[in-house]
Amino acid sequence: EPEVTQTPSHQVTQMGQEVILRCVPISNHLYFYWYRQILGQKVEFLVSFYNNEISEKSEIFDDQFSVERPDGSNFTLKIRSTKLEDSAMYFCASRGANTGELFFGEGSRLTVL
Amino acid sequence: SQQGEEDPQALSIQEGENATMNCSYKTSINNLQWYRQNSGRGLVHLILIRSNEREKHSGRLRVTLDTSKKSSSLLITASRAADTASYFCATDEDDYKLSFGAGTTVTVRA
Numbered sequence: 001e002p003e004v005t006q007t008p009s010h011q012v013t014q015m016g017q018e019v020i021l022r023c024v025p026i027s028n029h030l031y032f033y034w035y036r037q038i039l040g041q042k043v044e045f046l047v048s049f050y051n052n053e054i055s056e057k058s059e060i061f062d063d064q065f066s067v068e069r070p071d072g073s074n075f076t077l078k079i080r081s082t083k084l085e086d087s088a089m090y091f092c093a094s095r096g097a098n099t100g101e102l103f104f105g106e107g108s109r110l111t112v113l
Numbered sequence: 114s115q116q117g118e119e120d121p122q123a124l125s126i127q128e129g130e131n132a133t134m135n136c137s138y139k140t141s142i143n144n145l146q147w148y149r150q151n152s153g154r155g156l157v158h159l160i161l162i163r164s165n166e167r168e169k170h171s172g173r174l175r176v177t178l179d180t181s182k183k184s185s186s187l188l189i190t191a192s193r194a195a196d197t198a199s200y201f202c203a204t205d206e207d208d209y210k211l212s213f214g215a216g217t218t219v220t221v222r223a
Contacts, residue, residue: 004155031208042158043201043213055209091155100144100205104155 002026006092006105013082014113021077022110023092031095033102034067036060036088043091049075082112112113116200117145117185117214125220127158134217136202137182143205145178147187150199150216157211183205192221 005024013019025032034046038082047067048055066078075094079086089109091100126132136145144163148156162169162178162185169176175196178195189196199216205210 033211037212040214043150045210048209050209052179056207065178089153093156100146100161101158102146102156102211103158104148106155 002103004091004092004094004103004105006108008108009106010109010111012111012113015084016081019079019082019086019110021090021110022078022091023075023077023105024073025075025094026096026103027073029094029096029103031055032067032069033093033095034077034103035089035091035105036095038088038105047075050068079110082110084112086110087112117154117204117212119200119202119214119217121217123218123220124216125222126191126192128164128194128214129223130192132189132196132219134200134219135219136185136214138204139183139186141206142180143207145185146203146205146211147174147176147185148201148203149214150201156201161177171185181218189219192219192220196220 007022032049034082037043045058047057064080068076084111089107091107117138120135146161150156157206160171160176162176170209173190177183200220201216203211203213
């Protein structure tokens with residue numbers, strides 16, 4: 001069964017460092033998403049991406065965040081200068097046309113020290 | 114905010130019993146979805162109910178939607194230990210954003 005894959009599964013970084021989280025969505029999907037979940041809290045929407053541009057973003061997705069689909073298969077989330085409060089599980093998801101179902105990856109756990 | 118809010122926050126039941134959780138939301142939706150999350154894992158889609166549907170079944174899952182009350186319920190029948198997880202409702206108001214509630218943590222005791 002096709003799946004969304006995310007790397008790395010866990011990254012530890014120092015505050016102020018740049019982090020890139022990578023995702024390979026399901027190949028024929030058209031809509032791509034990043035969500036985050038701080039430990040024990042709700043799943044929060046960060047950004048959606050369609051037709052090679054951001055469709056919608058939340059207040060969390062400030063200038064420190066960016067997304068890119070550099071080569072037609074990978075979908076990356078970059079945090080330019082990490083803060084302690086960026087520590088969370090980051091989930092990538094993708095969706096095909098004509099369906100509302102999101103397929104999620106297993107997540108990348110980011111720990112900022 | 115469009116986010117759904119689940120009730121109760123936590124639920125503990127015996128294996129074989131039914132588990133019911135509710136979700137309320139605030140404005141118009143295209144559809145409402147339920148997802149499951151095992152501890153430390155990604156979210157798995159369970160079921161989608163469209164705004165013009167009132168009830169939907171999938172295996173041991175039954176979902177209802179009442180758009181007049183802006184609420185939905187998820188019923189898991191004949192629960193199993195493997196059903197232990199967090200369950201989230203999510204509302205879809207457009208193509209570009211799915212908003213999740215805080216979830217209900219279900220523990221099924223053997």
